[in-house]
Amino acid sequence: MHAPPRHLVALFAVFTGSLLAADSFGDALEQGTVSLNARLRSEGVQQTSLRAADAITLRTRLGFTTAPWQGLKAMVEAENILAGNGDRYSQAGLNPAATGRAVVADPETSEINQVLLAYTSGKTTATLGRQRLVLDNARFIGDVGWRQNMQTFDAFVVQDKTLDKTTLTYGYLDQINRVFGDDHPQGKWPSDSHVLNASYTGFAAGTFTGYAYLLDFAKTAAANSCATYGASFAGTQPLSADVKFAYRAELATQSDYGSSALNYATTYAAVSAGLVVQPGTLTLGYEQLGSDNKVGFKTPLATLHAFNGWADLFLATPAAGLQETSVRATANLPENIALTASYSRFETDVGRAKLGKEFDVQLSRKFGKSVTGLLKFANFRRDSLTLPNVQKIWMQVEFVY
Numbered sequence: 001m002h003a004p005p006r007h008l009v010a011l012f013a014v015f016t017g018s019l020l021a022a023d024s025f026g027d028a029l030e031q032g033t034v035s036l037n038a039r040l041r042s043e044g045v046q047q048t049s050l051r052a053a054d055a056i057t058l059r060t061r062l063g064f065t066t067a068p069w070q071g072l073k074a075m076v077e078a079e080n081i082l083a084g085n086g087d088r089y090s091q092a093g094l095n096p097a098a099t100g101r102a103v104v105a106d107p108e109t110s111e112i113n114q115v116l117l118a119y120t121s122g123k124t125t126a127t128l129g130r131q132r133l134v135l136d137n138a139r140f141i142g143d144v145g146w147r148q149n150m151q152t153f154d155a156f157v158v159q160d161k162t163l164d165k166t167t168l169t170y171g172y173l174d175q176i177n178r179v180f181g182d183d184h185p186q187g188k189w190p191s192d193s194h195v196l197n198a199s200y201t202g203f204a205a206g207t208f209t210g211y212a213y214l215l216d217f218a219k220t221a222a223a224n225s226c227a228t229y230g231a232s233f234a235g236t237q238p239l240s241a242d243v244k245f246a247y248r249a250e251l252a253t254q255s256d257y258g259s260s261a262l263n264y265a266t267t268y269a270a271v272s273a274g275l276v277v278q279p280g281t282l283t284l285g286y287e288q289l290g291s292d293n294k295v296g297f298k299t300p301l302a303t304l305h306a307f308n309g310w311a312d313l314f315l316a317t318p319a320a321g322l323q324e325t326s327v328r329a330t331a332n333l334p335e336n337i338a339l340t341a342s343y344s345r346f347e348t349d350v351g352r353a354k355l356g357k358e359f360d361v362q363l364s365r366k367f368g369k370s371v372t373g374l375l376k377f378a379n380f381r382r383d384s385l386t387l388p389n390v391q392k393i394w395m396q397v398e399f400v401y
Helices: 006-020 025-030
Strands: 033-047 053-065 072-083 109-121 124-131 152-160 166-177 188-203 206-215 226-238 244-256 265-277 280-289 322-333 337-347 354-367 371-382 390-400
Touching (some): 053 109
Antiparallel strands (some): 033 053, 053 072, 072 109, 109 124, 166 188, 188 206, 206 226, 226 244, 244 265, 265 280, 280 322, 337 354, 354 371, 371 390
């Protein structure tokens, strides 16, 4: 099993050692909680010019979190990912036997997923260690929860809710633990990054959020270093007793930062509007990731699978930027089945060249409190020969305790 960095091990040992010296901390241990997550997934990929991929993986996480003691709480979580057919898909290049097959970014690995110490005083919590971090809708900072090996952060994060209807978050990111795992050359990004986020829910029309993300990855991903400043506003308004109007708008600017050798300054814009009714929702959306000096707007720490189509063709923004126009629907079907479907058209931001269109659909159902089944499909059809046609299908069962 891969171990966390030595500074995290030392941190956890020092603090838990000092806590164990106190008699009352035994109660915190006895009242602690065990967490278990097991997710079995089949993912099939058909992609132009590559051999088909067929990944069957089992992700297991086991964790323990102490009860609070004098404001302190500790947590450790181990993770293991097994593949039933490891060479039937490319594990992001880690398995030479799968050369020429499509990538499924779920490599076999065992590692410490989280290890942290949190201290809460009043309405302020400070967390130090390896941890999940998701801000807003995860468009810029997220945990990539869809992949079997989630993205975590070796970080110091402070969240304060002292001000009425206000949440302030600051984080210093020392290392990014990416979905490719410890064995991959891009599996870890040493970082010297600062993230700031402030949200206010006191407006009747919705929530206002402002942020500044100053990301620097000097050693392994300098080209992804960037400074992003932006704001969003989101809310709902009732149109009748049974219908609500939902809306969201966001604007951001971005430029090179820190160790980046690039020279660019560009913008991001997103707007969505739709209806919310008892059976489901219908939403129209538009997103623009700009380009400058042949550099597309960057989102290196996002939960990327949640944006720009589930086929994952645009995990990195094209050099000419990207525009997406979409319609998305959700519905509650009989037998407690939840449906999500979307259709998107993509083109470059510079030159408005057509790139392709994608149809995505998902069916999910909960069985009791602990088990969820899922069937999911993505189909991208290209309008440009610079991109492949891609079709993906997933079948998944997840158990959470």
